Amino acid sequence: MRVIAVVNYKGGVGKTTFTANIGAELARRGKHVLLVDLDPQCSLTQCFYTADDYQYRIRENRTLKLWFDTFVDGLPRASLANFIVTPREANAAIQQHGAGRLDLIASDVLLFQLDLDAARAAAHSSDVDRVLFLRRRALLDALSATDMPAYDYILLDCPPNFGLLTQAALVACRDVIMPAKADYLSTVGLDTLFFSIHGFREDYATMVKKYGGKHAGGAFNPGEYLVVYTMVRFRFQRPEAGHQYYMDQVKNVLKLDAFQTVIRQSDATFGNIGASVIPPALRLKPSDQIHEELRALTDEFLAKFPSTKGSVAAA
Ligand SMILES: Nc1ncnc2c1ncn2[C@@H]1O[C@H](COP(=O)(O)OP(=O)(O)OP(=O)(O)O)[C@@H](O)[C@H]1O
Ligand SMILES: [Mg+2]
Structure with missing residues (x-):
C-alpha cells in the first residue's frame, strides 16, 4: 500500500482534479484505491456524489468529520475503516473494465473547525506539543490500523493551506505530489512549499523523539x-513557450522533479468539477487526446510509485 499526499497550499491548481482522475484511472486498471477528501470545500466528494446523495446518505453517517468527532483526549474511539464509502456510479464504470475498486472518505464543510478545536484543546493542556502531535499523527495511525482494507494506493487530497489536515496528510504519506500551474506565481510557490514540507517533517521528527509512536509510511524518510x-x-502539440519556460526553471533552478506528462487545459473536459459523479478519466473516449495523456500520466505514476497491496506499515 502506498500513501501519497496531493499537496499545494496554492488554491485552484488542480489538486482535486488530479486526485479524482488518477484515482479513477488506477482503479480502471484493476487497482484498489482509497481517496481521502481532507478539504472542507468537499470538491473531491462532489466528484463522486450528487448533492442530494451526499446530504441524505453520506453526511450523517460517514465522513472524515464524523471520525474526528469520535476523538477523546486526542485519540479516535472509532476505526477510520467505518467511514469508508464506495461511490456507486464510478465503480460501475470501473468494473466494466475489471476488478478494480475506488473507495472514498468523504469530507464535510465543518472540518474547517478542526484547527480551532486543536487550538482550544492546546490552550487547556499543560503539554501543547503533545496535543498537536496526537492530531498530526492520527491519520497515519488510522491508515496503518489492521482493520483497514488492503489498498494498492491511498491518495490524500489536501486543502489549499498548511493547517492540521495537510500536516496529518504529510505525516501519513510516503510520497508527495504537488500539482501546479506552469506560471510565475505557482513556481515561486513550489519552492516555498518544498521547504515548508521539509521543515515540517523535521519538526515532526523532533516530536516523535519526544513522544514516541509509529512512523510507518516513511514519515522521516520522505519518498518521492x-x-x-x-x-x-x-x-x-507542445506546451506554450511561456509554460515551458517555467517548467524548465523548476527543473533546472529549483531542482524539483516533475511528471513528464502534463495535464492540458481543457474546460470541456475538466472545467466543471462535480458536474458528473463519474470523473472524466472514466468517460473519455479512446479517441480523445486527453484520454491518451491521462493514460500516459498513469503509466508514469505506476512506474514512479510501485505498490504492493498490504498494510501501510509493510510498505
Ligand atoms: N486541466 C484543466 N483544464 C481546465 N480546467 C481545469 C483543469 N483542471 C482543473 N480545472 C478546473 O479548475 C478549478 C480548480 O481545480 P481543482 O479544484 O482541481 O483545484 P484544487 O487545487 O483542488 O483547488 P483547491 O485549492 O480549491 O482545492 C476547477 O473548477 C476545475 O474544474
Ligand atoms: Mg481541491
Whole structure:
C-alpha cells in the first residue's frame, strides 16, 4: 500500500482534479484505491456524489468529520475503516473494465473547525506539543490500523493551506505530489512549499523523539516529491513557450522533479468539477487526446510509485 499526499497550499491548481482522475484511472486498471477528501470545500466528494446523495446518505453517517468527532483526549474511539464509502456510479464504470475498486472518505464543510478545536484543546493542556502531535499523527495511525482494507494506493487530497489536515496528510504519506500551474506565481510557490514540507517533517521528527509512536509510511524518510503540471495550454502539440519556460526553471533552478506528462487545459473536459459523479478519466473516449495523456500520466505514476497491496506499515 502506498500513501501519497496531493499537496499545494496554492488554491485552484488542480489538486482535486488530479486526485479524482488518477484515482479513477488506477482503479480502471484493476487497482484498489482509497481517496481521502481532507478539504472542507468537499470538491473531491462532489466528484463522486450528487448533492442530494451526499446530504441524505453520506453526511450523517460517514465522513472524515464524523471520525474526528469520535476523538477523546486526542485519540479516535472509532476505526477510520467505518467511514469508508464506495461511490456507486464510478465503480460501475470501473468494473466494466475489471476488478478494480475506488473507495472514498468523504469530507464535510465543518472540518474547517478542526484547527480551532486543536487550538482550544492546546490552550487547556499543560503539554501543547503533545496535543498537536496526537492530531498530526492520527491519520497515519488510522491508515496503518489492521482493520483497514488492503489498498494498492491511498491518495490524500489536501486543502489549499498548511493547517492540521495537510500536516496529518504529510505525516501519513510516503510520497508527495504537488500539482501546479506552469506560471510565475505557482513556481515561486513550489519552492516555498518544498521547504515548508521539509521543515515540517523535521519538526515532526523532533516530536516523535519526544513522544514516541509509529512512523510507518516513511514519515522521516520522505519518498518521492514530484510536481505535476496542470492546465497547460498547448500550441502545435507542445506546451506554450511561456509554460515551458517555467517548467524548465523548476527543473533546472529549483531542482524539483516533475511528471513528464502534463495535464492540458481543457474546460470541456475538466472545467466543471462535480458536474458528473463519474470523473472524466472514466468517460473519455479512446479517441480523445486527453484520454491518451491521462493514460500516459498513469503509466508514469505506476512506474514512479510501485505498490504492493498490504498494510501501510509493510510498505
Ligand atoms: N486541466 C484543466 N483544464 C481546465 N480546467 C481545469 C483543469 N483542471 C482543473 N480545472 C478546473 O479548475 C478549478 C480548480 O481545480 P481543482 O479544484 O482541481 O483545484 P484544487 O487545487 O483542488 O483547488 P483547491 O485549492 O480549491 O482545492 C476547477 O473548477 C476545475 O474544474
Ligand atoms: Mg481541491
